Amino acid sequence: MCVGLPARVVSVNDGTAIIDANGAKRDVRAELLDDLEPGDYVMVHAGVAIAKIESDDETEGNEVMGILAI
């Protein structure tokens, strides 16, 4: 139940979004996120999009290690 599902937003309509997670499409609640647009990536938990995913993990890793100079 706790595994987050990363997914791409296909469409957004009135607090609901259709998402595509590895080819599987489903409706999720999207009212916790502002300005969601098709093409955005989100993290889904128990049928709710809880956060936007803003970059890939390598860019992130470089940033984090860069800031700490390690």
Place this chain on the structure above:
Amino acid sequence: MNDIIERARDIITGYDGPKVRIMEVCGTHTHEIFRLGIRSLLPENIDLISGPGCPVCVTPVGFIDEAIYLANEKNCLITTFGDLIKVPGTEMNLAKARANGAKIRPVYSPDDAVEIARENPSEEVVFLSVGFETTTPSSCLAVKKAKDLGLKNFSILTANKSMPNAYLKLKGSANAFIYPGHVNAITGNAFCRQLKDLGVSGVVAGFTATELMTALAVTIEMLKKGEPFFVNCYPRVVKDEGSIQAQKLMDEVMELCDTQWRGLGTIEKSGMKLKNEFSDFDSRIKYNIPHIEGKPNPGCRCGEVLQGHCKPSDCPLFGKICTPLHAVGACMVSDEGACSAYYQYNSSINN
């Protein structure tokens, strides 16, 4: 393997300082770390221990007993995340209750439970609401939806947990925590900074190989410096302020309460229950559930496992009497439980 993983691996495998204990709090982290083979990289002086970050594992036995009471005595239709179905209650689990005729139905989300209530007006539908800050917003949304729809046959049995005070209880069990990324995605990082001021160190981590390796390498580097620290290693998802909308929603529908954790006992203000305005949707109030004191199997060491005091393999029942098919404790049932991770990836255990 990418460049970051290589750099991180060099830092981790090259660590030659004093022995450190790092606790990965989240059950999904425990599983991913095993699955990716990260444990086998660790030198002897890095001890990775599993914490209480699996909501199914920390749900006390009495909660399952309450659900069975509602199914058997009040003829309710129980809807639940599938993970809870095999968690042992005092006398039986929900699977056994179902075999005996109780109405138990797994759902993917609390919204699905609301839908079942709408489609079946003659059934009294109860949703078993477990989870940390990550999942609690979905229960809050479902309750609001049920209220908007005017449903009289839907309620939730809450065992929702809030992490911050649990960390305080665990203070001293590890040199640093790997915080669960998706809890922080909701709560933000303020409480981690407060913990740092109290001398509790940690990093927030994501779930990919790159993210977990980065988080471990950063933890090692920061531990070497010897000062309490906090680093957000998952900024692509976790914002410092968290999700304001989710925080507002939880604030509107639920409030903190003292609650019991399997193995950790009662922790002040570490649970979430419905506010008075939503009491019509609170199964405990609606069905006047008597106090039920669950009795865990005395042989199960889940409590110690959840606090990092022992490894699953130290439990005498592990792998012999207790297996995922015949689980004695919750930590063996849940896909995110530490005992099930140790069992599933047994071959890669080397520390």
